[in-house]
Amino acid sequence: MSISKKAIVITGLASMAIIGVAAVKPPKGQYTNLQVLPADISAKQLNKIMVDEFEDGLGVTCVFCHAENKDTHKPDYASDEKPEKEIARAMMRMTSGINEQYFELKHPMVGDSIIAVTCNTCHNGQPRPGNEETK
Numbered sequence: 670m671s672i673s674k675k676a677i678v679i680t681g682l683a684s685m686a687i688i689g690v691a692a693v694k695p696p697k698g699q700y701t702n703l704q705v706l707p708a709d710i711s712a713k714q715l716n717k718i719m720v721d722e723f724e725d726g727l728g729v730t731c732v733f734c735h736a737e738n739k740d741t742h743k744p745d746y747a748s749d750e751k752p753e754k755e756i757a758r759a760m761m762r763m764t765s766g767i768n769e770q771y772f773e774l775k776h777p778m779v780g781d782s783i784i785a786v787t788c789n790t791c792h793n794g795q796p797r798p799g800n801e802e803t804k
């Protein structure tokens with residue numbers, strides 16, 4: 670094989686290797702505003718939390734917490750405009766805290782199958798559980 674052909678083959682292999690690495694390791698920060706969940710969470714994991722824990726646990730839809738973009742009228746998931754989203758973050762921290770302190774779980778994360786207390790434990794499909802008087 671001539672030198673130049675060899676060079677082409679090597680460059681070809683090298684770029685395949687780079688594409689391969691990029692494919693298995695998605696760039697960190699596909700989500701831009703995570704403050705409680707890990708930055709490198711997969712879309713599958715995140716969606717499971719949003720649907721199973723949040724929507725089903727509270728009996729709400731995405732836009733209960735996520736503000737609509739005024740131009741596109743689609744939810745802007747990274748926006749913190751709705752206070753419910755910040756309350757949900759506080760609730761995530763509280764829920765992890767209960768599991769860690771009282772159930773002695775190490776690094777419990779909302780959505781983990783091992784956690785003892787979930788959003789649904791208190792919410793039971795309602796957005797505002799608790800005292801009848803505070804509802």
Ligand code: HEC
Nearest residue numbers: 700701702703704705706719723730731734746747757758
């Ligand atoms: C009970 C409130 C609540 C509901 C309901 C909810 N979310 Fe979220 N969502 C959050 C919170 C809180 C965060 C930020 C988590 C953090 O800071 O780690 C978030 C983050 C996200 C993000 C990441 C945005 C970014 O770029 O940072 C996406 C995407 C998302 N939610 C999609 C959805 C979808 C789709 C639904 C409906 C199926 C949904 N959410 C329902 C509270 C909610």
Ligand code: HEC
Nearest residue numbers: 723753756757760761764779787788791796797798799803
């Ligand atoms: C230990 C019980 C408990 C757990 C666990 C819990 N919550 Fe709550 N949550 C409450 C109570 C009680 C209220 C109502 C507070 C009030 O009436 O002011 C509430 C209120 C909220 C609200 C405000 C609703 C509104 O209409 O203002 C959001 C959002 C919320 N919780 C999200 C969550 C999410 C998400 C989780 C799981 C990560 C969670 N909560 C876990 C007890 C809990």
